Amino acid sequence: MTINHLDNFWTLDNPTHFDALALKTFQFQYENNSIYRAFCDLINCNPVDVVSTENIPHLPISFFKSKRICCFDDPNASFFSSSTTSGGQASKHFYQNLDDYRMSFRKGFEYFFGAIEDYTVLALLPSYLEREGSSLIYMADDMIRNSQHEESGFYLNGWEELKDQLNALERQGRKTLLLGVSFGLLDFVERYTFELKNTIVMETGGMKGRRKELTREALHQQLSEGFGCPKIYSEYGMTELLSQAYSKGDGLFECPPWMRVAARENQDPFQKLPWGQSGGLNITDLANRNTCAFIATEDLGIIHSDSQFEVLGRFDISEIRGCNLMVV
DSSP states (O other): OOGGGGTTGGGOOSHHHHHHHHHHHHHHHHHHOHHHHHHHHHTTOOGGGOOSGGGOOOEETTHHHHSOOOSSOOTTOEEEEOOBSTTOOOOEEEESOSHHHHHHHHHHHHHHHOOGGGSEEEEEOHHHHTSSOOHHHHHHHHHHHHHOOTTOEEESSOHHHHHHHHHHHHHTTOOEEEEEOHHHHHHHHHHOOOOOSSEEEEEOOOOTTSSOOOOHHHHHHHHHHHHTOSOOEEEEOOTTOSOOEEEOSSSOEEOOTTEEEEEEOSSOTTOEEOTTSEEEEEEEETTOTTSOSEEEEEEEEEESSSSEEEEEEEOTTSOOBSSSOOOO
């Protein structure tokens, strides 16, 4: 089996189509990803018995910290790496090229928010700019370049410059996206206050040990008051995934058509839960065709549909991570 059978997942338009491609992806990755195959064999999962997406095993996300998770043999392959705190081990997501990642975040953003060319993109991502290998920085840089507005750009600690730019864009009535790590946005609104009417403020999660962790509700309340806007948007992404889910301020994240979410029982990771019950989040990301598309995350949440979910927090046993850490 070749990987070409997945070329059309960007045009998914119904659950049946998703299921068929997910099953083909499983067969391809079982045959070509030695770590995933060993995991399936260890839990006695025979690929012949996988006839439904419900039967597909999800690989614990911690494997990305210690193993090379990929369907290709290239000792010189590049990778994205996760941020770490307290000396924790970084996850690595290997890739042969970035075509799928670019296609995923470009189409994903357009699916929810329209063309990036319509926005001026301001990125407040200080901790990520200070290190190499960040998939978030790569995405933000691509968005800035493709926004085609000269005012778009990164900000490290240029608070005054960012404040002036936001106010100028507001006066001009320009559609703006302010993308920021949580602690950076909080630091910003402690210095200045705004009344934003044309700006989407989107947090990417994570205090990274810089500030006390907050629930998403408390974080959004502080940011909403500081920026003077009724809703704070959120991006749900991680190094181990090539796709992102987004929340438009109502606490519910929604996946693009090539991404699906499910919940598992906390004490029995192989027991799937029905919608409405809280459990560990399992993500299927078909954009991960060259690594592993089936990831058992360390996030806790509630599933509201195949494409909508709520993030409640993290497992207590998880290491503190840089992205999407919300403690309840």
